[in-house]
Amino acid sequence: MTYTHLTSNELAMIEAYYNNHQSVAKTAVLVNRSRQTIHKVYQFFKTGHNALDYFNQYKKNKTRCGRRPIVLSDEQTEYIQKRVVQGWTPDVLIGRAEFPIACSVRTLYRMFKDKTFDPHDLPMKGKRKPNGHKEKRGKQAFRRSIQDRTTDYIQFNHEFGHLEGDTIVGGKHKSAVITLVERLSKVIITLKPAGRQAIDIENRLNQWFQSVPKHLFKSITFDCGKEFSNWKKISNTNDISIYFADPGTPSQRGLNEHSNGLLRKDGLYKAMDFNEVSETFIQSVSSKRNHILRKSLHYRTPLEVFLSYVGKDDLSSLI
Known part of the structure; x- marks a missing residue:
C-alpha cells in the first residue's frame, strides 16, 4: 500500500475533531488514517500548536529529505573541464579512473544536463536526419554490393x-x-x-x-x-x-x-x-x-x- 502524507484539509479536520474531544480511534476511522498517525498529530496539538504549525513543520522537515546534492572539489572540477575540452566524455572520465571523481557516470551526465559543466563540449547528440529520410543525391548504378x-x-x-x-x-x-x-x-x-x-x-x-x-x-x-x-x-x-x-x-x-x-x-x-x-x-x-x-x-x-x-x-x- 502506498503511503501518502497528510494534506492541509486533513489536518484541519483532525484539529476540529481534537477540539471536540474526539477519540483517536474514532478520528482515525473518520479520516481513514491509521491510529498511529492520528495519535502523533494529537500529541503535537497537546503542546499548544495548531494544524498550520504542524503543516509548516512538515514542509521544513521535507526539505531535509532525499539525497544531498553532490558537490565536486575544485581539483575534480578543473580536471573534468580540462579533459572534456580535449574530447573526453563522462563515461570515459569515470571508466578510465585516471583521476578520482566522487560521482557516477549518470550523475556526471546529469551535471552537464543541469549546466554545471558546459554541455556544448560533449559530442553531438540526437539524429542528424529524421526517420524516413531518403537520399536524393546522385548515385552510381554499377557497384559491388x-x-x-x-x-x-x-x-x-x-x-x-x-x-x-x-x-x-x-x-x-x-x-x-x-x-x-x-x-x-x-x-x-x-x-x-x-x-x-x-x-x-x-x-x-x-x-x-x-x-x-x-x-x-x-x-x-x-x-x-x-x-x-x-x-x-x-x-x-x-x-x-x-x-x-x-x-x-x-x-x-x-x-x-x-x-x-x-x-x-x-x-x-x-x-x-x-x-x-x-x-x-x-x-x-x-x-x-x-x-x-x-x-x-x-x-x-x-x-x-x-x-x-x-x-x-x-x-x-x-x-
Missing part, C-alpha cells in the same frame, strides 16, 4: 584492416575531404584531394595507398556517391576490395558517419572551404580525435589500438 563483403571475409567483424570511407563536403560544395575509418581500432584517416570529382578522389587514394604497407588494409566500404565511381581502378591499382552500402542506409557505415560528425564538430565545419586550408590542418583534426579515449575500446585511444597492429615506422605515412 555490401552483401558480398561477409562472403569474401568471413571474419570481417573481428579482423583488422577493413575501412569505411566517405567524403566531407566544404562550403558551397566546392571542396571535399576524404575520410577513412578502420573498423577495429576506430582510427580516423583524413586526406585532402585536389577537388571533388571522381578522378580527384582516385588520384589521392592511389597516392596514399602507395605510402602504406602493401595489403595492410583489406577492404573499403563507401556510400553510393558519384565521387567513388572510379572504384574499379582504385581496387585494381591497389589490390583492395571495395564495396558499397545500400542506398539510403547510412547505418551500414555507422562508424564512418559518426566519425564525420565528430570531425565536423572538431574543426571541419560545413561552411569551411577546404581548398584554403592545408592538409596538415585537416590531418590534425583527425589526429586529435585519434588521441581521445573510447569506452568501446576499453578506455584506450584509437591510436593505442591501431599501434598494436601497425609498427611505429609505418604510422607517419598512415595518419
Whole structure:
C-alpha cells in the first residue's frame, strides 16, 4: 500500500475533531488514517500548536529529505573541464579512473544536463536526419554490393584492416575531404584531394595507398556517391576490395558517419572551404580525435589500438 502524507484539509479536520474531544480511534476511522498517525498529530496539538504549525513543520522537515546534492572539489572540477575540452566524455572520465571523481557516470551526465559543466563540449547528440529520410543525391548504378563483403571475409567483424570511407563536403560544395575509418581500432584517416570529382578522389587514394604497407588494409566500404565511381581502378591499382552500402542506409557505415560528425564538430565545419586550408590542418583534426579515449575500446585511444597492429615506422605515412 502506498503511503501518502497528510494534506492541509486533513489536518484541519483532525484539529476540529481534537477540539471536540474526539477519540483517536474514532478520528482515525473518520479520516481513514491509521491510529498511529492520528495519535502523533494529537500529541503535537497537546503542546499548544495548531494544524498550520504542524503543516509548516512538515514542509521544513521535507526539505531535509532525499539525497544531498553532490558537490565536486575544485581539483575534480578543473580536471573534468580540462579533459572534456580535449574530447573526453563522462563515461570515459569515470571508466578510465585516471583521476578520482566522487560521482557516477549518470550523475556526471546529469551535471552537464543541469549546466554545471558546459554541455556544448560533449559530442553531438540526437539524429542528424529524421526517420524516413531518403537520399536524393546522385548515385552510381554499377557497384559491388555490401552483401558480398561477409562472403569474401568471413571474419570481417573481428579482423583488422577493413575501412569505411566517405567524403566531407566544404562550403558551397566546392571542396571535399576524404575520410577513412578502420573498423577495429576506430582510427580516423583524413586526406585532402585536389577537388571533388571522381578522378580527384582516385588520384589521392592511389597516392596514399602507395605510402602504406602493401595489403595492410583489406577492404573499403563507401556510400553510393558519384565521387567513388572510379572504384574499379582504385581496387585494381591497389589490390583492395571495395564495396558499397545500400542506398539510403547510412547505418551500414555507422562508424564512418559518426566519425564525420565528430570531425565536423572538431574543426571541419560545413561552411569551411577546404581548398584554403592545408592538409596538415585537416590531418590534425583527425589526429586529435585519434588521441581521445573510447569506452568501446576499453578506455584506450584509437591510436593505442591501431599501434598494436601497425609498427611505429609505418604510422607517419598512415595518419
